[in-house]
Amino acid sequence: MTSERVPTVDHGALALGRRLGQGGQGTVHEVTNKKINETDGGGWEVAYKEYNAAVLPHLDAAALAASVALPGELSAAEGRWLCEKTAWPAALVERQGSASGFLMRTVPDRFRFTLQSLGGTTPGARRPANLEYLLNDDAYVAGIGLSVSERDRLLLLTDLAATLTRLHRIGITVGDLSPKNLLFTTGTPPECFLIDCDAMRLRGTGVLPQAETPDWQIPDGEEKATRASDVYKLALLAIRLFARDQTSRDPAALASVSPELSDLARAGLDPDPARRPLPAQWAEQLAAAATTASTAPAAAPAANGGKGASAPPRRRAGAPGPPGTPPGPPGGGPNWSAAKALVAAAAVILVIIVGVVGGHSGGGSGQASESSTQPSVSQDDGGGTSPYDDSSGGSGSTSLDPTPSDSPSESASPTPDPVGDAEVGSCFDDRGTGNHSDLTPTSCTSGAFKVVQINSATTDLNSCDGVTDSDRSVSSAEHDRVLCLSYLSPGGTAYHARSGDCVYGTSPSSSWSEVSCQTGNFKVLAAYRGTSDSAKCNSLTHYNQWLHIPAGGYSGLDMMLCLSMNYPDDAGYATQRECLLKSGDGPKARFTNVGSCASSNVYVTGRTSTYNDAGFCNQDGWTTWENPDYPRLGYTVCWRPR
Amino acid sequence: MAETKGVLLPAYVVADESGSMGPYQQELSHGLASLCEGLRAEPMIAAKLRLAVLGFSDDVQVRLAVADMRTETTLPQLTIRGLTAYGAVFDDLLSRIPADVQWLRDQGYKVHRPVVFFLSDGQPTDRGSWQRPHARLTDKSQTPTAPNIIACGIGDAQAATMVKVATRPEFAFVAKAETDIGQAISEFFHSLTASLVASGHALNSGSPQLVVNKPDQFTMAIDEVG
Numbered sequence: 111m112t113s114e115r116v117p118t119v120d121h122g123a124l125a126l127g128r129r130l131g132q133g134g135q136g137t138v139h140e141v142t143n144k145k146i147n148e149t150d151g152g153g154w155e156v157a158y159k160e161y162n163a164a165v166l167p168h169l170d171a172a173a174l175a176a177s178v179a180l181p182g183e184l185s186a187a188e189g190r191w192l193c194e195k196t197a198w199p200a201a202l203v204e205r206q207g208s209a210s211g212f213l214m215r216t217v218p219d220r221f222r223f224t225l226q227s228l229g230g231t232t233p234g235a236r237r238p239a240n241l242e243y244l245l246n247d248d249a250y251v252a253g254i255g256l257s258v259s260e261r262d263r264l265l266l267l268t269d270l271a272a273t274l275t276r277l278h279r280i281g282i283t284v285g286d287l288s289p290k291n292l293l294f295t296t297g298t299p300p301e302c303f304l305i306d307c308d309a310m311r312l313r314g315t316g317v318l319p320q321a322e323t324p325d326w327q328i329p330d331g332e333e334k335a336t337r338a339s340d341v342y343k344l345a346l347l348a349i350r351l352f353a354r355d356q357t358s359r360d361p362a363a364l365a366s367v368s369p370e371l372s373d374l375a376r377a378g379l380d381p382d383p384a385r386r387p388l389p390a391q392w393a394e395q396l397a398a399a400a401t402t403a404s405t406a407p408a409a410a411p412a413a414n415g416g417k418g419a420s421a422p423p424r425r426r427a428g429a430p431g432p433p434g435t436p437p438g439p440p441g442g443g444p445n446w447s448a449a450k451a452l453v454a455a456a457a458v459i460l461v462i463i464v465g466v467v468g469g470h471s472g473g474g475s476g477q478a479s480e481s482s483t484q485p486s487v488s489q490d491d492g493g494g495t496s497p498y499d500d501s502s503g504g505s506g507s508t509s510l511d512p513t514p515s516d517s518p519s520e521s522a523s524p525t526p527d528p529v530g531d532a533e534v535g536s537c538f539d540d541r542g543t544g545n546h547s548d549l550t551p552t553s554c555t556s557g558a559f560k561v562v563q564i565n566s567a568t569t570d571l572n573s574c575d576g577v578t579d580s581d582r583s584v585s586s587a588e589h590d591r592v593l594c595l596s597y598l599s600p601g602g603t604a605y606h607a608r609s610g611d612c613v614y615g616t617s618p619s620s621s622w623s624e625v626s627c628q629t630g631n632f633k634v635l636a637a638y639r640g641t642s643d644s645a646k647c648n649s650l651t652h653y654n655q656w657l658h659i660p661a662g663g664y665s666g667l668d669m670m671l672c673l674s675m676n677y678p679d680d681a682g683y684a685t686q687r688e689c690l691l692k693s694g695d696g697p698k699a700r701f702t703n704v705g706s707c708a709s710s711n712v713y714v715t716g717r718t719s720t721y722n723d724a725g726f727c728n729q730d731g732w733t734t735w736e737n738p739d740y741p742r743l744g745y746t747v748c749w750r751p752r
Numbered sequence: 753m754a755e756t757k758g759v760l761l762p763a764y765v766v767a768d769e770s771g772s773m774g775p776y777q778q779e780l781s782h783g784l785a786s787l788c789e790g791l792r793a794e795p796m797i798a799a800k801l802r803l804a805v806l807g808f809s810d811d812v813q814v815r816l817a818v819a820d821m822r823t824e825t826t827l828p829q830l831t832i833r834g835l836t837a838y839g840a841v842f843d844d845l846l847s848r849i850p851a852d853v854q855w856l857r858d859q860g861y862k863v864h865r866p867v868v869f870f871l872s873d874g875q876p877t878d879r880g881s882w883q884r885p886h887a888r889l890t891d892k893s894q895t896p897t898a899p900n901i902i903a904c905g906i907g908d909a910q911a912a913t914m915v916k917v918a919t920r921p922e923f924a925f926v927a928k929a930e931t932d933i934g935q936a937i938s939e940f941f942h943s944l945t946a947s948l949v950a951s952g953h954a955l956n957s958g959s960p961q962l963v964v965n966k967p968d969q970f971t972m973a974i975d976e977v978g
Contacts, residue, residue, distance in 0.1 A: 225793050228785075228788065228789060228824065228827050229827050242795050242796045243795060246795050247823075249823070250795070250822045250823065253825065254793075290796070356796060
């Protein structure tokens with residue numbers, strides 16, 4: 111990334127309009143003198159998010175710049191997609207040379223709706239259609255003026271699952287995936303739109319410390335904003351969208367829709383991140399369920415309906431006002447406006463924006479006609495110094511191509527061949543099934559396959575045998591080459607550990623890494639591919655821990671590691687009556703199994719898995735050890751001189 | 753799988769319906785509507801609150817019984833009538849709040865300490881007799897569900913009285929002398945909405961707390977008394 115590829119605007123160049131929202135992190139204002147992508151029906155409105163002074167010290171300006179630069183680094187199609195599905199940061203805004211916030215597109219109007227009020231004689235302003243409106247019973251949803259069918263809900267989720275798949279492939283994890291940050295439309299087709307994109311992580315780096323919405327937290331201790339945490343929240347969302355409830359965690363809510371979805375939700379909430387399904391698996395099952403789902407919108411509430419089971423202990427004593435004298439229109443008076451502003455302020459209605467601004471100059475003319483929806487940027491303030499205006503002419507409303515591609519192969523080859531173009535170090539998603547691979551280029555993040563070797567002049571899939579870390583091979587007859595692919599396991603580098611290697615993770619559900627062997631970590635006794643059956647480990651000497659590392663949806667690639675704790679000395683695996691050679695005294699004492707009682711000086715009189723349990727040994731000598739991460743594998747071993 | 757139904761904040765709006773409020777009925781009505789509509793448009797907040805609206809003069813009338821604003825289909829209405837008997841309010845709350853809390857618990861919820869937003873435009877017409885039920889209501893040893901009370905005085909309501917009604921000195925406010933009473937009523941409801949929304953956000957956070965925003969055009973009553 112170079113600095114000229116990060117579109118940057120000075121705060122002084124912005125003409126700010128009304129405040130659109132305010133929250134703990136900052137304030138969002140409309141920008142009245144800039145537009146994004148003017149070729150698309152007049153362009154996209156722009157908003158500016160300015161961070162609060164209290165937040166700025168925590169802001170990773172380089173990460174924000176990297177986010178802004180991202181669309182320009184993607185292929186034109188990928189950049190356009192990102193800007194149509196999210197309010198991705200479009201330009202960095204600086205005050206006195208320091209980052210103060212960013213520009214983004216405003217929320218497209220199809221993701222807004224007019225909330226039908228109770229007093230409702232005049233419609234209120236259109237507001238963002240946050241998904242939170244759908245996590246309530248049907249009477250409420252219909253009562254505020256939304257028309258949503260079962261099929262709409264399934265297709266919304268399908269679109270979200272597909273969106274997550276693509277974001278993950280780009281290297282983006284959402285993190286705080288919550289109903290506040292997701293907008294929806296039930297138009298044709300139903301789809302979602304993601305806001306609050308500065309809270310997302312790009313290639314593992316976030317702009318601000320990760321925050322989570324109450325009731326939408328991942329399990330304690332788990333790393334935030336990972337692919338696995340996004341999938342966890344996707345499962346919560348699916349459950350709650352069908353339970354019509356904001357806090358339910360019961361996958362049974364999906365059982366009546368589709369048992370497969372219920373199973374996915376259950377797996378999606380697995381405390382072990384590695385056991386959760388991929389968004390792509392969700393998308394497949396959701397789309398399948400949608401084909402037979404009801405298209406009837408949820409029922410409207412009965413007029414003046416009673417409260418049924420939720421009735422409070424007393425009925426109200428006051429009568430509702432006469433029908434002819436409703437209270438004043440909610441949108442009418444300054445009072446309502448002010449109240450609404452307060453609500454908006456506290457609730458952080460983050461609206462707005464995306465944009466894609468290329469840092470190149472002169473690249474526009476040839477590509478701008480490629481698509482009318484190509485994101486592009488214009489300015490209408492006539493100034494020629496804004497980074498928004500990178501055209502050679504600098505005229506006020508020139509549309510530019512914001513997503514130039516550096517790669518000649520991409521522009522020259524409309525249908526790139528991933529196998530033919532691959533180099534060592536390239537990464538792919540494999541969306542194929544069975545023995546058929548369907549490689550799609552992606553960033554080298556967990557869950558992807560990385561090319562570790564290319565064998566030319568052959569189509570022999572076995573030619574990758576013995577290649578370090580190669581897990582799968584893909585051949586191309588056309589190119590007469592074989593790609594040896596290594597799976598970048600979300601479970602960590604322990605995925606590629608083999609017998610004799612050492613590995614460690616702080617719990618069976620954490621990420622595990624390959625490490626140098628030392629006291630307290632585990633030695634791999636055996637590594638089995640394509641199984642989750644830990645019974646294979648039972649016969650192995652000193653086996654005391656197993657680790658299953660699933661490979662997402664890639665059948666046959668998951669790993670079962672049989673592990674043995676590396677104890678400080680041979681007392682760790684000593685059994686009753688075993689002879690040991692004790693050397694040193696006190697804390698420095700070491701016990702070695704020399705294979706012969708004649709050469710030993712002590713024997714074991716007892717053993718408990720309780721740490722520091724001197725009482726267990728009565729008057730005998732004892733030695734004890736524990737790794738607090740695995741207290742089950744601790745011990746106190748008792749001994750007597752022989 | 754066991755479902756946790758979550759923790760609720762019962763919020764009581766206690767509004768003066770005495771005759772002197774007559775000229776400001778429209779502001780009262782608009783303010784109450786904006787509160788209810790504001791919560792209804794924030795379903796993630798509304799789900800954590802149960803709103804009750806009580807009108808008081810000679811007695812207390814329930815205008816909205818502890819309600820989830822998502823399930824309401826009409827707006828509550830206040831009715832101008834009678835005098836300003838504070839005692840009726842605290843007598844009513846003494847029985848009402850424990851019963852409501854128990855009812856919510858019976859439904860499987862946990863319940864935060866209730867909060868009462870008290871708005872009056874006059875001095876109590878029942879003189880000092882209201883202080884006995886008030887003391888019982890706010891004594892946690894006698895009333896385990898004793899509410900936090902935020903008291904806002906407008907018109908003839910005196911700062912010293914508001915400080916006595918509120919459970920903490922910083923929860924007592926009076927409108928600035930030059931402020932139009934209608935505007936003050938509107939500001940009361942604005943700050944009430946904002947306080948409930950902010951509290952709703954805070955409820956499920958690591959440090960649940962009651963957030964009280966001072967209404968614009970009001971000052972803290974303790975400053976007036978001090």
